[in-house]
Amino acid sequence: MKNRFYLCSLVILLAQAGVAQDQWIQYVNPLIGTRKMGHTFPGATVPFGAVQLSPDTDTLPYDVNGTYNAGVYKYCAGYQYDDPTIVGFSHTHFSGTGHSDLGDFLIMPTTGALQLNPGTAADPGSGYRSRFRHATETAEPNYYKVRLDDNNILAELTTTTRVGVHRYTFPQSDDAHIILDLMHGIYNYADKNVWTFVRVENDTLITGFKQTNGWARTRTVYFAMVFSRPFRSYGFTNFKNYPYKGFYKRFDQTKNFPEMAGEQIRAHFDFKTNAGEQIGIRFALSPVSTGNALENLLAETSGQDFEMIRKKGQDQWNKELGRIRIEAQDRESLVNFYTALYHAFLSPTVYMDGNGEYKGLDQNVHKASGFTNYTTFSLWDTYRALHPLFSLVQPRRNSDMIRSMLAHQQQSVHKMLPVWSHYANENWCMSGYHSVPVIADAIVKGLTGFDANQALDACIQTANVGYYDGLEAYLQKGYVPDDVRPNSVSTTMEYAFDDWSLAQAAKKLGRMDVYETFMKRSQNWKNVFDASIGYMRPRLSDGTFRKAFDLLSTHGQGFIEGNAWNFSLFVPQDPEGMIRAMGGEKRFVSHLDSLFTMHLPDLFFEETEDITRDGIIGNYVHGNEPSHHVAYLYNFTGQPWKTQERVRMILKKQYQPAVDGLGGNDDCGQMSAWYIFSTLGFYPFAPGSEDYQLGSPAIKKAVLTLENGKTFTIDVKNQGARNVYVSKVLLNGQPVNKRTLKHSDILKGGIIQFIMAARPAK
């Protein structure tokens, strides 16, 4: 029996009683995924907002004694549900990542003797952090509330795109403080902080910036912070001792001195409060300057109180979530679906000031002309289903994301499209060049708003940077040799898929020379296939396959986030060829069946990253992305009903309306996007193709409002927990095959009907 956190019954009853239409946010629970490996954050943000204002319960890889904390991995989003204390509220968070960064500008309200150290969770009194209870916690889209028990302060958070809005209700205190911790950060390795600079412009306005060397190597975030009322006094401590102090030593900089700078700074602002008195903070970010941050602050919040800002952001959420309106059997399904859609619409995030300025990879200021610039591209994950989801229900935004990726490519000294990029940096995480399938998918699906030929050129250029991750060897030999790079097999397979998607875009644009070249490259998966064992296998420079090889291990076997069992199936560009190579349909189906049912030794779960034990079904690892297309592979055999069966099983097992409801990292929405597509009954099996593979829809009805003004309805007859098999599919009343659906057919508007049954239609 799992210890899960279900929404309270009262809310469920209210929901069943019926609420205002289009109030989709009622179904969103931002706490889902905050326990274990989901790595989601519970705080406030607007769709794709630049600010994610959220509580951090811990972040430090080194504790206060300097000891390395191996548990840092779990703090990718700053919050873990089981933690007893909150350190404070910081303004930037990734949703669902494995590696991490951010956590900028932590704010914490306190009363009593000033403490400028966060202290430890084991001894909250040792610092400014506070205990809290989930009973006092509320998390909604763009609203978060919690009581900080140690100081009896009610904390409430909301946001606009670029502004975090705080409201703290204090008890009576002669000694109330707002702490601004500039040392705080997520994945806060020693020396991560490079520099901070703060100005107390007057008794309500603070400006400054912080520069870090973390996952992003050279990253600067600027801010402007406005208090709702003047502070009485302020000060800061620099926790680093410099050999040279300069002539600032003539001042007592620790007290009411308006200029602070250094590597390790914590500041405080002091108040006297009456019981129930509220202190508000508006905290705006900018990638460019404190001047822009202040402009953002004024433009987005002037004349609006906390409730207006909260409502405006929640209205934005209702509008975005309403792009897919579903009817489901129960509230749990609605919560799962709209929370998934919420998580899918968190990132990529806006990375641009109101005036269009942003920082480029050259660290210079650029102006986005005619598009919104985005950052946080977790492309190894998101090319699979998240960007295809955007191509479907957010095509304008996806085009802007592609324009952002093209700007990245132009500003990159490598002239490469993003691999994993955030905040004007390439962090080089993961493998492949998966900007290519994102762009190819958009070209093939006819998205406009970017220059398709320029985009294709950027793809070609990216796919030919020899010094990138074994690419030179791949171009020469047709595979990445295992003695050249680790993860040589998965990298080869990913390149081959990306090359295929590039070819598809080239074909669409009539550039047949490019098509031919890259179609040839797309066959390179065959070069790492060892026919003697029927699996992909590491291959050496001399052409021989590596002898020492473990089919089950996920470490050191030439694959990233997967083993040979799973990753050998990653040929979405040529499933038929793969099935042939693997010995034909019968043997292949047997492989797939075994994958889902086999028992694995415990070690497997211990060494596999990014997932909970719940994220594994047999040897099928849903918590990691390389398997996301696998359940749909049965569609390419004579047994498509097994796709329908597996998909429903995965939906049920891997997604729960609970704090530990996600079987692995949400990975910037990719896990959620899989849920959304699969729940709707189709999946973008091979981005770069306009074909979706049909599975088994898990709702009763869904209406997609498309940006071309059309609607597309998914209507499911005989829906039920046991009726997981599709017996018939009608498109606009006409029977069609039960395996695929074309993107262009959706764009025309209309209705697809699934007739469900309790038995497979063999």
Place this chain on the structure above:
Amino acid sequence: MKNRFYLCSLVILLAQAGVAQDQWIQYVNPLIGTRKMGHTFPGATVPFGAVQLSPDTDTLPYDVNGTYNAGVYKYCAGYQYDDPTIVGFSHTHFSGTGHSDLGDFLIMPTTGALQLNPGTAADPGSGYRSRFRHATETAEPNYYKVRLDDNNILAELTTTTRVGVHRYTFPQSDDAHIILDLMHGIYNYADKNVWTFVRVENDTLITGFKQTNGWARTRTVYFAMVFSRPFRSYGFTNFKNYPYKGFYKRFDQTKNFPEMAGEQIRAHFDFKTNAGEQIGIRFALSPVSTGNALENLLAETSGQDFEMIRKKGQDQWNKELGRIRIEAQDRESLVNFYTALYHAFLSPTVYMDGNGEYKGLDQNVHKASGFTNYTTFSLWDTYRALHPLFSLVQPRRNSDMIRSMLAHQQQSVHKMLPVWSHYANENWCMSGYHSVPVIADAIVKGLTGFDANQALDACIQTANVGYYDGLEAYLQKGYVPDDVRPNSVSTTMEYAFDDWSLAQAAKKLGRMDVYETFMKRSQNWKNVFDASIGYMRPRLSDGTFRKAFDLLSTHGQGFIEGNAWNFSLFVPQDPEGMIRAMGGEKRFVSHLDSLFTMHLPDLFFEETEDITRDGIIGNYVHGNEPSHHVAYLYNFTGQPWKTQERVRMILKKQYQPAVDGLGGNDDCGQMSAWYIFSTLGFYPFAPGSEDYQLGSPAIKKAVLTLENGKTFTIDVKNQGARNVYVSKVLLNGQPVNKRTLKHSDILKGGIIQFIMAARPAK
């Protein structure tokens, strides 16, 4: 007999034979002041240029073993004449400062096995530095040449305002290198480097920036560097080991990887050279961005070769130096004069890109609208004579400097005018608020081009920032108590003088309430005068004078860079009042006479900073600025001929056409400005007044070309080494008093004639 470096006789002979008119640069020797305490640099720069490209012979306060090098002080300009080696050529240098910073972006050409450590002067082979000999060295305005003996490379340097231009002539080598050392810097305390970021854009273009925490606390300089030919390979080493390396670890970043970042970086670019082959570098700076740096590079050097750039800069120098055309008795006087004028025209330096953008104190980018933005304001020094010199012969530039100071004030979080500022920073060095007399002097002298009332308001605001250096106590008690701040007496006296100058500007603008307030404040010098001993003396908060007090010591006695003997005379705003307070004229003259003639214990010279023993005449310290008006004080007694006598003696003793020819730090041109004025026969005794005090001109003739189109001629009859006394003064043919000259009379154009004599006209 002093061991001085005189210009070689051949050059003197050539000069005597006559050269092309207006070739004033022939008289400039940038090596003057490079031995001992002059702290000048010998390298290439244009007038007020943003780039000072000059050899550094050493800079490190810590040697390679981490041991503190107390001798760092002498490397304020990066170069000491007696050093045997050159580390390389860096792009930014102060001229004549005491404290220091800069030394950005060191370039060094080498051959043979790559060395990325500078090595030591004692063992040049231990690193990339090279031995050199002065016999191979040439220093001219905007041109520097030296042979690097260890590698047999000829180095030549020239500049434009924002671009350093290098030309290196190599021997045949298969292993030639250009090193770009981003760790190098002047006053390079541990942790001074905050971050560096470099991109190899292609095989000839490098861009990047460097951020430091030095005298300027938060300072970033951007660059773009272009080679005249492609390098064959390149690489870099990061000398700091980071606990977290991120996913860059997938690359071998040390070889041909185009993106470098970190705290301690040295890069190299590799070539194969033929004998006599030249490699050129154009290295542009920007305060704003690498994009702007590249724009500056193209705008200032496109289509021009090394010789054209050199000539253009030298033409600029001839034009600027030609604002004062003198005739002198000998070449030495010409060399002294034009080298002084050269040093006076080095700073403040342009701090603005070609497109008008610059970084402000808020670290945001601003655009200078209608003016050139300057930085490097050594105001405690330069308000005395350098800015008055600009008011006279560079009024447009001085107005732009004032506009730069006003921009600083608006961008300052303290809303203060600069104290000592450079590169978008206030470094708080020295005391007082001497922007005020610079502005007041310009207002009183009728300079236009800035808003005088806005400027006055900025002065008033600056003069009332309570937390600044004892100012709150000064406003309350009329003096800075010695128990509140060190240097309490000199600070009180400087505030009082600055207040007087502010009052003069207010009077000129008809703001009589301000005039009254500040005239009252200007009398505050009286509050630290101890009538019982006839000297200024530290006073405590309780109103009593400090008991322990040493009249001669320059340390811990309440004065900065001076003792009670010298600093008690610092009441330029009310010399008559001071003479009365000090016991009347007879006693006062006796004090002055003693000052110049008394013998002091050796300890005095040891503990007094910024000067050589040569910088002292008796107890008169010319090497420090607080005495700069002192020789002119006799003008306020019945014995003005003693002013004439002392001035000529100081000119002769303190300024020599030799590498150790300066008696103290040139202090951004203040020492030189004293020389220029005094040589011309008049001195701005009290900036904020339009009266100059007449001394004894040391030239035969001078013609000042004024910006209003007029010329003003100084004609000296009976000039001679012994004829130091002025027997008669005629202004436009009319006899006038022998003590003062009005700025407005100069502005009218005309001629002043001094009739000299060997005996004083008592």
